[in-house]
Amino acid sequence: MNVCRWPLAGLLLAVSVSTQAADPAAVYGKGGANSAAMACATCHGAEGEGMAAAGFPRLAGLSADYMKKQLADFASGERANPIMQPIAAALSPEEVDAVTTMLANKPRPQVERISRAAAAEGVGAVLALRGAWERNIPECVACHGPSGVGVGKAFPPLVGQSAQYLSSQLIAWQQGTRKNDPNDLMGHIARGLTEDEIKAVAEYFAGLTDTGAGK
Ligand code: HEC
Ligand code: HEC
Incomplete structure (x- = not known):
């Protein structure tokens, strides 16, 4: 019997590890558990500020729900992008939740609110x-x-x-x-x-x- 118990214990351990809450800073800075989920910081910047020259968007301060939708859309191909598709597909739901919540809590740019009645030149x-x-x-x-x-x-x-x-x-x-x-x-x-x-x-x-x- 003993021979059978150990593989089962290993399986239970693997299941409990994969459903554990993900560490958002680790996903963002080092990548997800699946190595295809590359570190977000490489392209989106240390603080999620984006990389303007490369065309990588800012993520800091975006709504978590908006980002979750985009990641699902990249994975499904509704939003076709060869860079983000494999990354989005490799993230676990727990990793998506953790990293989008962390990014949504970062500061958003503060700008003067220009009303629709303002003069519009150009x-x-x-x-x-x-x-x-x-x-x-x-x-x-x-x-x-x-x-x-x-x-x-x-x-x-x-x-x-x-x-x-x-x-x-x-x-x-x-x-x-x-x-x-x-x-x-x-x-x-x-x-x-x-x-x-x-x-x-x-x-x-x-x-x-x-x-x-x-x-
Ligand atoms: C190799 C570079 C690269 C890496 C690594 C990367 N991204 Fe991206 N990301 C991009 C590019 C390029 C786009 C814009 C794609 C497009 O044009 O549709 C993007 C877009 C996004 C968007 C959509 C933003 C918006 O305003 O609609 C989200 C959300 C996102 N990435 C999340 C992540 C997360 C989370 C990670 C880490 C797990 C990550 N990205 C890793 C390059 C990268
Ligand atoms: C009727 C409502 C509506 C109007 C008006 C509108 N947008 Fe949008 N826009 C949206 C929605 C909804 C999305 C998000 C779509 C999604 O879920 O990915 C969006 C997304 C975008 C994005 C992508 C942002 C990102 O982070 O990837 C850009 C760029 C954009 N809009 C530009 C514009 C511009 C420029 C105008 C004016 C010429 C405009 N929009 C007018 C509804 C609107």
Whole structure:
């Protein structure tokens, strides 16, 4: 009988280890238990601030639910990305919970809230604050909040992201590689924008400066 008991004990031990709560700092800084879940810090920066020049987005201060949805969408291919797909697929649900909760609690950029009534000069500001209703394009701040600070778990912040990342996402929606938005809200908007408009509106949100009040 003894010979049989030991493998069973080993199995029980393995099960209890895999359901243990994950250490978010370890997942973020060193990677997940599955080695394909590479350390997030390598690309998203030590504090989740992102790497503007490389187009790696900021994660600090994003809603945990939004990030969980994105990780599920990367894993399923609804949001197709060759870098994030294998990483998202390799994270356990416990690791996803732990790392997104930790990142959501980090400071978000603090910006002056610009109201929709403010003067809008230039193509980017006009799209952001007024939209282009003659083409059925609502102003970005209607959903993403004043100055693009983000609203709840569905509407991510635009401020705090680099122009390169913001425009890459609008282009992904145009090309259909990102199709994970509810009711094609963003797909419809992105397909209506010209290349110059994408560049201008991305630069508008990337250019809103952090007052540092949240640090
Ligand atoms: C090798 C670089 C790399 C590593 C490592 C990496 N990421 Fe990413 N991540 C990216 C890139 C590039 C994107 C943007 C993908 C796109 O264009 O859709 C991204 C996007 C994301 C997004 C979506 C953000 C948004 O605003 O929609 C989340 C969430 C995310 N990563 C979480 C993680 C987590 C958690 C880890 C660690 C387990 C991680 N990433 C590791 C490169 C990386
Ligand atoms: C009707 C509501 C709505 C409007 C208006 C809107 N958005 Fe969005 N946007 C969304 C939603 C919802 C998402 C998140 C989709 C998802 O779940 O991945 C999103 C996501 C984004 C993202 C991806 C952010 C990230 O972290 O990956 C960018 C970039 C973006 N929107 C830019 C814009 C711009 C620029 C405008 C104005 C021209 C705009 N949006 C107007 C609803 C809206």
